[in-house]
Amino acid sequence: MxxxxxxxxxxxxxxxxxxxxxxxxxxxxxxxxxxxxxxxxxxxxxxxxxxxxxxxxxxxxxxxxxxxxxxxxxxxxxxxxxxxxxxxxxxxxxxxxxxxxxxxxxxxxxxxxxxxxxxxxxxxxxxxxxxxxxxxxxxxxxxxxxxxxxxxxxxxxxxxxxxxxxxxxxNLRIAKFGARPEPFMSVTANEGDLATKLGVTVVPISPNTVAARMDQLIGENSPRLQDYVADVKQRMDASGMKEEAVERAAAAKLAIQDLMEEKHCAAGAMECWSAVTVLGAPVCMALGELSDEGLPVSCETDVNGAVTMAMLQAVTLGKEACFLADLTIRHPQNDNAELLWHCGPFPYSLKDSSSVARLVQGQERFELKKGPITVCRFDDVDGKYYLFGGEGKGVDGPETNGTYVWFETNNWKMWEEKLMFGPYIHHVGGIYGNYKKVLREAARYLGMIFDDADEQGVYSL
Structure with missing residues (x-):
């Protein structure tokens, strides 16, 4: 970190x-x-x-x-x-x-x-x-x-x-790897406004550049790459993957990291599943591992998600990893809990000690630990920037695939209404700890509208 x-x-x-x-x-x-x-x-x-x-x-x-x-x-x-x-x-x-x-x-x-x-x-x-x-x-x-x-x-x-x-x-520079997936209009962001209003610079990097750097690492049989492959296999069960597939997934992490550091970028937004054919491997594991390096990278070229992650990592003074999750389904038994999930890009450091980490087709599979979690989302509409924020905790729930945590709030209905009527999407950032008041105060300095998850907004029917 x-x-x-x-x-x-x-x-x-x-x-x-x-x-x-x-x-x-x-x-x-x-x-x-x-x-x-x-x-x-x-x-x-x-x-x-x-x-x-x-x-x-x-x-x-x-x-x-x-x-x-x-x-x-x-x-x-x-x-x-x-x-x-x-x-x-x-x-x-x-x-x-x-x-x-x-x-x-x-x-x-x-x-x-x-x-x-x-x-x-x-x-x-x-x-x-x-x-x-x-x-x-x-x-x-x-x-x-x-x-x-x-x-x-x-x-x-x-x-x-x-x-x-x-x-x-x-001071944020975001490495933007590729374009957004075609169906995802929801992740569009105004790069000009980010630069002029907040000082955030978006740096474009082609997925082809990442693929070329991956090929170079593999072709050189880099000791750094081989050491990293061994480290991954020691932490995660990769027995269901071919050796060359694990190597390529590991090369993706190192290549992205090198390019971000060369471009002086502290966060990134990655065209992930839609760029697999170019990269030759899923980059899910790479994204989780990069967050553990202090270089958070969002999925699906979500630039505003990258800003969210940078803010969450900074709230821990750069000492803890954050994650970007899909809001997916409500808990089958707990009306105040929601599944925070994604196909496999969460940081290994946040894994629950009882969960066995597996690597399946380049995607991590494990459950995150329990404990207090702050969730937030930075987003924009009509030229205004908003920061949604609230606190809850990780709780027990049914097992699923990918990387995930069941997240309990005091009043999920109020959260859901806020997220539906606000300028937000299905991606939210998470960090372990209680930091809502810090995010609220930072939003005031940055000219963002803080949207408190625990204050009633527009009502649903």
């Missing part, structure tokens, strides 16, 4: 006439917490070399802080309030940087008394966010809570994931 690298500028603020010692104490407390949140992914850039105790309260220091953050190429800004704060300082930096901004301040322990002045942290944040709105700053907020609380830790964690999604979309 390819982990994200998130750079966050930290610009604490205090009111000029309030206690520096108390502000410093607050800063040390929250810095100790955030330094321990995804240190393998997050780089924190402080202002200790510019401001007294690394806390911004002098307007003349704004320019220096902004210059440092620009040199560091920060992806996001954190403006924690050590007390009431200086809104002109916090908002001034945020307005200049124009990156996702997080506002938070620790809950005050006590009110003011005649003997001592408190911090008035919440009061100052109300003032600061008003100024940010005037300056056109887009910001997120963690409610006024204690530094040591789970609310703060979870809020900061969620903000990191939001930034990861935004960064992934705005």
């Amino acid at each position: 390819k982990k994200q690298n998130i750079v966050i500028g930290v610009a604490p603020t205090k009111r000029s006439f309030l206690s520096m010692e108390e502000a410093k104490r607050q800063k040390e407390k929250f810095m100790a917490v955030i330094r321990g949140i995804h240190p393998d992914v997050v780089t924190l850039v402080d202002i200790d070399d510019i401001c007294e105790n690394g806390i911004l309260f002098e307007t003349e220091k704004i320019t220096q802080v902004v210059e440092k953050f620009r040199r560091a190429k920060i992806d996001a800004l954190f403006t924690p309030h050590c007390d009431f704060g200086e809104e002109q300082c916090a908002a001034g930096v945020a307005a200049a940087m124009k990156v996702p901004t997080l506002v938070w301040g620790a809950r005050d322990e006590r009110p003011n008394t005649d003997e001592s002045r408190g911090r008035d942290t919440q009061c100052g944040m109300f003032a600061c966010t008003k100024v940010m709105r005037r300056f056109g700053v887009q910001y997120s907020y963690i409610w006024n809570c204690e530094t040591e609380s789970e609310d703060f830790r979870n809020g900061f964690d969620s903000f990191i994931r939001v930034v990861s999604v935004i960064k992934a979309v705005k």
